[in-house]
Amino acid sequence: MTELESWSVVAGLAVGTFLIRYSFIGLFAQRDMPPWLEHGLKLLVPAIFGAIVASGVAISGGAIAGWTHWPRYAAALIAFGVALRFNGNLPLTLISGMVALHALTALQGWLALP
C-alpha cells in the first residue's frame, strides 16, 4: 500500500470511530433520552459484556474452541465463581482464571486427557 492509502484507512477509521464515541455525548446531547432507550441500554450493556466474555473464551485462534479446549471453559467458570464470591475483585479474578487455565492445561497434558 502507498503512504496515502495507508493513512486514508487510518484516518477513515479514526474519524468514524470518534463520531461513534461522540454520538450521544456530543451530537445529540441536548435531547433528553427517551425512557425506552434508557431501559434498553440497561439490558444492552450486560449483553455486550457477555458477548465479549463468551467470544473471548470460546473463540481461540480464529475458530470456535472445541471440547478439547475444556480447560478454557473450566477456567472461565472458576474465575466467574471467584468474581461472584469476592464482589468482582479484579486482581483475584484475573489471577485465579490464569492459574486455573495453566493448571488444567498441565493436568490435561500429564494425564493425557483429551
Added chain:
Amino acid sequence: MEGVRNTLIIVPSYIPFALVCGVASVTAGLTTSAAIGLPALVFGGSAQAVVTQFLQNAASLWIAVLSGLVVNLRMMVYSAALAPKLRHLPRGKRMLVAAFLVDNLFAFLQQRERERPGDPHWVEYYAGMTLILWPSWALFCVVGVFAGNIIPASWQLDFAIPLSFVAILANSVRQMPLLAAAVGGGIASVLLFTLPLKLGLIAGCLCGLLAGLLVERMQKA
C-alpha cells in the same frame, strides 16, 4: 490515582493483543508510519484487528474501514450511557472523554457507579485510567510493529482479556433480566461467530437484549 492503579492491573492482559495488532498492521501492508498512527488514533483493538485482516485478504479499502466501524458500533451504547452524566461539562472536555472511550474504561466506570453511585470525581478517575491505558496500548502495538510477537503463545495471555470482563460481569448480573441478557448475548455471539464483517458480535448483543426483555416480561406476568 485510583484509576491509575486499577488500570495497571489489566495492562498485562492487553500486551499480547496489542503485539498481535501491531504485527498484523505491518503484514497487512500498512506503511510503518500508518501502523504507528493506527493504535494511537483509533485506540480500539478489535477494530484494528478486523481492518488489518480485511486488508490482508485484499478487500477494498472502503470495505475494510467500514467493517472496522461496524465493530465499533457498540461504543455508541457506551456514549449514550455516559451522556447524561457529562451534560454539565464544556464541549472540549466532552470531546476528550469521548475520544478515549473503550470497553474496559466503560466497564470500570459501570463498576464504580455501582460501588459509589453519583460520585462527582468519576471524570478524574476516568482520566487516570486513560493515562495508563492509551499510551500503553499504543506502545505495545508499536513494539509489535518493530519487534514482532515477543510473548510465547504458550502463556495463553490472550485469555486474560475475557477474564478482565468476567470480574465486571459478575457484579452486573445479579438480577434475572440482566443475567439473561448476558447469557443470551454470550451464547448468540459464539453461535453467530461465522457471520461476515464480525456482525456476529452485534447480532449477539441484540439477541442478549431480546433475552433480557423476554425474561422481564415473564417476571411481570
